[in-house]
Amino acid sequence: MLELRGVSIDRGGRRIVDGVDLQLRPGEHLGLLGVSGSGKSSLLKLAAGLLVPSQGGYRNDFAHPLLVFQEPRLLPWRRVRANVEIPLRAAGCGATEARRRAGEWLERVGLGAQADAWPGQLSGGMAQRAALARAFALEPDLLLLDEPFSALDPGLRASLGEVCRSLLAQTRAALICVSHHPDELVGLVDRCALLDAGSLRRFDIDDRRPGQSRDQVAAALHAALVHPGVLSR
Numbered sequence: 039m040l041e042l043r044g045v046s047i048d049r050g051g052r053r054i055v056d057g058v059d060l061q062l063r064p065g066e067h068l069g070l071l072g073v074s075g076s077g078k079s080s081l082l083k084l085a086a087g088l089l090v091p092s093q094g095g096y097r098n099d100f101a102h103p104l105l106v107f108q109e110p111r112l113l114p115w116r117r118v119r120a121n122v123e124i125p126l127r128a129a130g131c132g133a134t135e136a137r138r139r140a141g142e143w144l145e146r147v148g149l150g151a152q153a154d155a156w157p158g159q160l161s162g163g164m165a166q167r168a169a170l171a172r173a174f175a176l177e178p179d180l181l182l183l184d185e186p187f188s189a190l191d192p193g194l195r196a197s198l199g200e201v202c203r204s205l206l207a208q209t210r211a212a213l214i215c216v217s218h219h220p221d222e223l224v225g226l227v228d229r230c231a232l233l234d235a236g237s238l239r240r241f242d243i244d245d246r247r248p249g250q251s252r253d254q255v256a257a258a259l260h261a262a263l264v265h266p267g268v269l270s271r
């Protein structure tokens with residue numbers, strides 16, 4: 039369980055996040071929206087243990103939070119398979135087990151045939167799938183995605199969203215996904231929160247007008263991004 043009670047974050051002498059309340063239980067999937075600079079990445083870093091709150095109550099019972107960035111950040115001088123194996127070895131996994139798990143997760147993201155390729159030989163979508171395989175192989179109980187599909191075209195964003203959804207269903211990891219694209223969040227998360235001038239507003243996808251299509255929910259989220267006042271605190 040991740041619990042924030044009245045959490046504020048100051049950075050560079052400025053209050054970035056102001057009095058945020060948030061709860062995330064094991065297996066829950068939360069989308070985080072907000073305009074640029076609203077503090078989304080700072081909240082993810084807090085959940086990853088890379089930042090501490092300046093004020094407020096904070097509890098994080100997730101044992102293995104893992105942050106995935108917008109760029110795949112693969113080591114260009116190591117083959118794709120090694121890119122997945124290296125963090126596993128660093129986490130204490132034996133060589134045989136690391137090789138087995140790397141192979142298995144590369145298969146699951148559809149990169150079995152590219153395991154011996156160099157990162158430079160992959161397309162942007164393939165590289166991001168390799169980054170997802172590397173993340174899931176580490177078996178996080180809390181996955182923190184910071185705009186993971188933003189650099190990709192809409193078709194690839196949708197297909198990587200599907201890959202991610204199916205991997206989450208297999209592992210039952212909790213998720214916080216930051217995105218500027220409501221359409222990529224709908225279907226991936228159970229609820230969304232919108233950071234607006236440091237404060238959090240809720241948007242429960244399941245509770246909101248049952249029967250709404252995905253497109254309608256995405257449109258409502260889009261409207262909330264532009265006019266955050268329509269959402270409840």
Ligand SMILES: Nc1ncnc2c1ncn2[C@@H]1O[C@H](COP(=O)(O)OP(=O)(O)OP(=O)(O)O)[C@@H](O)[C@H]1O
Nearest residue numbers: 049050051054072073074075076077078079080081
């Ligand atoms: N290391 C830092 N030192 C000082 N200020 C910082 C630091 N990192 C971020 N900030 C500031 O904190 C604010 C929030 O940044 P953050 O990256 O959390 O926002 P964001 O919503 O994720 O933005 P974006 O969507 O553009 O990635 C910004 O005004 C940023 O300039």
